[in-house]
Amino acid sequence: MKVGRVIGTVVASKKVESLTGVKLLLVQPLDEEGKPSGEPVVACDSQQSGPGETVFYIGGREASLPLPEPFNPADATITGIIDTIAIGVK
Amino acid sequence: MKIGTVIGTVVATLKHEGFVGRKLLLVLPEDPYGKKTESPVIAVDTVCAGTGDKILFIDEGNSARQVLDWTDGCVRAVIVGFIDSVDLYKNPKSQGSKSQIPNPK
Amino acid sequence: MQLGMVVGTVVSTRKSENLQGLKLLIVQQLTHTYKPLANYVIAVDVVQAGTGDVVLYSEGSSCRQTAPTDKRPVDGVVMAVVDTWEVGGKEIYNKSKTDSAPL
Numbered sequence: 001m002k003v004g005r006v007i008g009t010v011v012a013s014k015k016v017e018s019l020t021g022v023k024l025l026l027v028q029p030l031d032e033e034g035k036p037s038g039e040p041v042v043a044c045d046s047q048q049s050g051p052g053e054t055v056f057y058i059g060g061r062e063a064s065l066p067l068p069e070p071f072n073p074a075d076a077t078i079t080g081i082i083d084t085i086a087i088g089v090k
Numbered sequence: 091m092k093i094g095t096v097i098g099t100v101v102a103t104l105k106h107e108g109f110v111g112r113k114l115l116l117v118l119p120e121d122p123y124g125k126k127t128e129s130p131v132i133a134v135d136t137v138c139a140g141t142g143d144k145i146l147f148i149d150e151g152n153s154a155r156q157v158l159d160w161t162d163g164c165v166r167a168v169i170v171g172f173i174d175s176v177d178l179y180k181n182p183k184s185q186g187s188k189s190q191i192p193n194p195k
Numbered sequence: 196m197q198l199g200m201v202v203g204t205v206v207s208t209r210k211s212e213n214l215q216g217l218k219l220l221i222v223q224q225l226t227h228t229y230k231p232l233a234n235y236v237i238a239v240d241v242v243q244a245g246t247g248d249v250v251l252y253s254e255g256s257s258c259r260q261t262a263p264t265d266k267r268p269v270d271g272v273v274m275a276v277v278d279t280w281e282v283g284g285k286e287i288y289n290k291s292k293t294d295s296a297p298l
Contacts, residue, residue: 001132001167003100003116008227008282010198012251014242015275016261024196024251024275026227026282031129032097032118038129040227042196042251046164047104051283056100056114056132058164061256062151065164066106073241073264073274075257076196079164080105085116087098088141 001056001079003030006049010042018072025049025078027057032087043076054082093173094119096143100132108163115139115169117147122176133167134158146171196253198225198277200297201246205237213267220244220273222252227280229287231297238271239264249288251275 008026023045031037043057046066055078057063063077064070098116102109113135119127133147136157147169148154154168155161199222207219217239224234238252241261250273258264258272279289 001114001165003130003132008280008287010251010280011278012275013278014244015251016241018261019274026280028227029129032116039197039224039232042198044196046106049104056102056105058166060151060166062154062164062166064257064260065162066108070162071260073253073257073260073272074196075253075255077164080102080109082100082102084101085098086101086141087116 001058003082003085004028004041004043004055004057004078005030005036006051006053006055006078007040008051016073018069019044019067019074022067022072022074025051027055027076027078030054041076043078044074045078047078047081049078049081054085056080056082091146091148091170092119093122093176094131094133094145094147095124096139096141096145096169097130098141106164108160108165109134112158115141117145117167117169119147119149122178131167133169134165135169137169137171139169139172144173145169146173196251196274198227198280199223199236199238199250199252199273200225200231201244201248201250201273202235203246211268214269217263217267217269222250222271222273225249225297227282227287229293229297236271238273239269240273242273242276244273244276249277249290251277 004027205219
């Protein structure tokens with residue numbers, strides 16, 4: 001899973017049936033300093049997250065699993081909304 | 091499996107129900123020389139690791155689901171061990187920082 | 196998933212039997228600011244997208260999880276035709292309003 005920030009939303013009415021009713025969000029991956037790293041990805045939402053929120057998302061085949069219909073072609077899905085990240089030596 | 095260092099903890103209240111009760115750590119993947127290779131990943135902890143530990147983790151879904159005994163789990167990265175030391179064959183021809191193998195602890 | 200624009204089609208007569216009947220599209224990746232990237236993929240079309248459409252495509256083993264691509268040697272699939280997207284409250288693309296190609 002990776003850390004990312006929701007920066008926008010995507011709307012598509014013509015899509016595969018298995019993703020009907022699933023919210024699509026643009027997520028900017030973040031590095032350990034909270035800075036953007038790499039190109040934003042479009043991720044399905046399983047947690048009612050919204051723009052501006054810091055989230056963690058899962059990529060690859062496992063992204064299909066948290067959604068209502070698990071037989072879907074999603075390759076990125078938001079699995080949680082991050083409250084805090086603590087970085088540093090204990 | 092990959093080598094990494096735990097650089098932090100992640101707390102989330104709103105998350106997929108399968109993650110309830112699982113500890114999430116921020117892991118920085120590293121090469122055997124201790125150099126960062128990619129941006130950090132969030133991994134589920136199974137060995138009670140903490141910030142600063144050098145660990146072994148899996149970044150592949152099927153194995154992760156088996157380790158966690160979580161069928162259809164939406165999980166990919168799992169910490170599965172601590173690294174005590176990494177011993178590398180030192181190529182006499184290579185000079186400079188790359189031949190220096192840092193001691194993890 | 197990534198945003199992309201369908202820039203062409205691929206026709207192949209001699210191909211794996213498991214690929215028979217699938218429409219192959221050339222998709223150029225777009226940034227979230229509607230700019231093209233030098234990154235192309237060949238993706239199977241499952242939503243009747245056409246050249247010029249802005250689409251959402253997926254890569255990797257997830258792509259086999261649609262009815263037409265189930266258990267087939269596929270690693271890219273066009274899964275949706277994008278209507279609109281917005282970043283930070285600002286609409287970047289709207290299918291019915293945006294008529295210029297990405298620059």
